[in-house]
């Protein structure tokens with residue numbers, strides 16, 4: 328990954344508005360780097376094969392000294408994997424680090440033993456080669472390590488990347504889709520540096536925003552409309568994205584794919600792990616800044632920790648003096664069949680509090696929930712402490728039935744795999760656990776604030792055949 332075109336230091340200047348905690352107006356001196364598309368080949372069985380190597384590196388973030396980082400096939404972050412619905416994919420994951428790691432395909436529907444969670448640890452020097460058939464709609468997914476108790480450190484050091492899925496429908500829509508030109512991955516992370524340019528690895532938020540690993544990044548926009556694939560890949564920070572002049576943007580997709588129809592809005596809130604695809608309209612020659620605004624979330628005691636009162640510049644969009652024409656965003660995107668609550672065979676409840684779910688900390692050897700294959704379930708999730716949490720479920724994309732008893736807002740009306748838990752309100756989601764069953768290998772559900780996940784705010788579910796009992800999970804991957 329090429330880093331830092333301009334080579335300058337991104338200076339953080341205290342924001343002038345009173346009442347904001349820290350933060351962030353930035354000199355945009357560095358051209359945005361776009362992660363390369365991962366190369367792939369088709370093997371004799373017709374599978375699309377990728378190679379991905381986790382390794383150590385050094386990255387110039389414009390500090391006095393280069394920062395020790397980790398990356399996939401490079402120094403920081405990793406290439407963008409891309410595959411189409413119906414394709415069979417195989418990824419050779421090589422662990423070039425000197426400690427165990429894993430690679431989880433966040434948002435992907437696939438067999439549990441291919442999922443890359445804590446049970447699929449890859450030892451130093453080893454290769455792990457999961458394979459599956461892409462059986463879900465076009466979406467912006469991502470990948471990151473998930474080693475038990477160590478996820479925060481591995482992601483913070485730089486191990487993360489995007490995984491874009493396409494399908495017939497997405498390829499036929501007149502949306503911006505030229506990768507790196509008018510279709511741009513925007514991987515947003517916050518980092519704190521010490522005086523020697525090293526990452527601070529505590530669990531707090533950072534005051535430097537990196538986009539695709541670049542501080543103070545700007546993007547040269549060459550088209551009338553640009554599609555931004557926003558990914559909150561931060562360990563704990565929330566963002567409420569909007570544009571500096573409050574112009575509306577068009578929301579076209581959420582975690583698991585395109586929405587049925589585009590929606591014009593001025594803010595989109597993303598907690599760690601969530602994605603949103605937006606289209607921004609630009610006039611020739613103008614500059615506008617993608618920024619995170621203070622979030623209006625009441626009653627969160629740890630708001631300083633989550634950074635929700637911060638105003639932070641994220642990415643400057645600089646329109647060239649001549650813009651290529653872009654078609655209007657289509658009025659119909661990808662229809663979504665609602666999952667009816669009447670089709671659910673059970674309702675499970677999850678209460679998050681004090682780094683525990685339902686009063687228990689994550690135990691690699693304990694199966695918390697047993698789900699029957701090809702059934703639909705409602706999950707009711709409540710946050711019972713004063714800390715910010717969200718909730719992520721592996722294997723499925725879910726639909727949100729209600730938040731605090733009312734119909735979800737538009738940004739939660741499509742496919743989701745991660746959702747912010749508002750204070751004192753229950754979130755009801757519905758999902759179909761289709762296709763894959765394995766009594767011995769669990770999937771995870773957890774808070775995606777990585778220090779919470781590492782501290783045990785995670786549980787395990789298996790999907791079994793009708794009438795089958797849960798097996799015994801292998802705890803050998805557990806190295807601590």
Ligand code: C2O
Nearest residue numbers: 431433600719771
């Ligand atoms: Cu993105 Cu279980 O994680």
Ligand code: CU
Nearest residue numbers: 432433434721
């Ligand atoms: Cu996941």
Ligand code: CU
Nearest residue numbers: 716774776779
């Ligand atoms: Cu949490």
